[in-house]
Amino acid sequence: MHIKTFVTAVMLCIAGCMHAQQTTTINHKEKNMEQENTWTAFVAIAAQEAKGNIEALKKAIDEGFEQGLTVSKIKEALSQLYAYTGFPRSLNALGALQQVIKERQEKGLATPAGKEADAMAPDYDALKQGTEVQTRLTGVPFNYEFAPQTDYYLKAHLFGDIFARNNLTHAEREIVTVSAIAALPGCEPQLKAHVSGARHMGVTDAELCAIPALLATKVGTEEAIRCTKAVNEVCGTTLPLPADGIVSTVWPKGNLNTAYAKDFIGNSYLAPMGGADGALVNVTFEPRCRNNWHIHHKSVQVLICVSGRGWYQEWGKEAVPMTPGTVIAIPTEVKHWHGAAKDSWFQHLTYMTHVEEGASNEWLEPVNDEVYDKLK
Secondary structure, three states: OOHHHHHHHHHHHOOOOOOOHHHOOOOOOOOOHHHHHHHHHHHHHHHHHHHOOHHHHHHHHHHHHHOOOOHHHHHHHHHHOHHHHOHHHHHHHHHHHHHHHHHHHHOOOOOOOOOOOOOOOOOOOHHHHHHHHHHHHHOOOOOOOOOHHHHHHHHHHHHHHHOOOOOOOHHHHHHHHHHHHOOOOOOHHHHHHHHHHHHHOOOOHHHHHHHHHHHHHHOOHHHHHHHHHHHHHHHOOOOOOOOOOOOOOOOOOOEEOOOOHHHEEOOEEEEEOOOOOOOOEEEEEOOOOEEOOEEEEOOEEEEEEEEEOEEEEEOOOOOEEEOOOOEEEEOOOOOEEEEEOOOOOEEEEEEEEOOOOOOEEEEOOOOOHHHHOOOO
């Protein structure tokens, strides 16, 4: 992917990137073409390293060389990531880099060595240097008093010894870190912290807004969704979630639910799983999609969440969050609704049981925004 693609990705984000609207044009006086190519290439390399996908990582590294990266820069990025993804992934990635270098050299393709980091000054103080860098990154002095040893490692080693190496800029290091953490499930607080840190290190909101699109293209939807949420929350932007953002699912999406569209807000999709009426069906909801209040007369509906995050609510009661593994049996004659969370796709399996003669569904009023938007 060349710089033209990077700029295109930025421009595609402008519509939803309201806070960054005035900074969408990259200042070429500050960042030259080589640097922009570097940032673009690092997104895929860092995310694939974090996922441990060696074949995809090799492809990303190969493309990185085509975009002008050097051995020094790639090696530095992969070495830094041991602090975020662990030594096993980092060492495997460095091995992949060696394989790509060998394969490219056998084909007569360029693998420029690049400039290694300068030696540290004789009076270099890792703890002092790291404390200064960490303060700039977080915006305020930071002390992890609960675990003093970890606080020391962060300051003296990560933000001292590693960040002091000058063959990557601090902005480049944060691009690498954001992209890698976006590929790590369950690390959303750290992802948001590093999106904020990237801003403090000189990465513009427009450049941050471009990362989810690159992740969606080069890595995966799940990673792009995490990054989109973090960028939106930190930067105050409104980037849309990637299309078909159904996280970690093996269940079919099915076809657009046109038969019941009038009883839903937003788009839903139905995938019958076989059998007669009342048998298992997989229902997929896009973010914010929910069905109207309704009642199942003379039958019990069972919901089993299999992907994403959603809500179930009975009339007069608090809404219940639904995440993978949540099972809810809806009693007959109970007024209720269910649907996706505001920022997540949602899938649940559903089937009817205890069906009596004359069973029916009664569709009622919509779940209005005033009710829905109170849910967190």
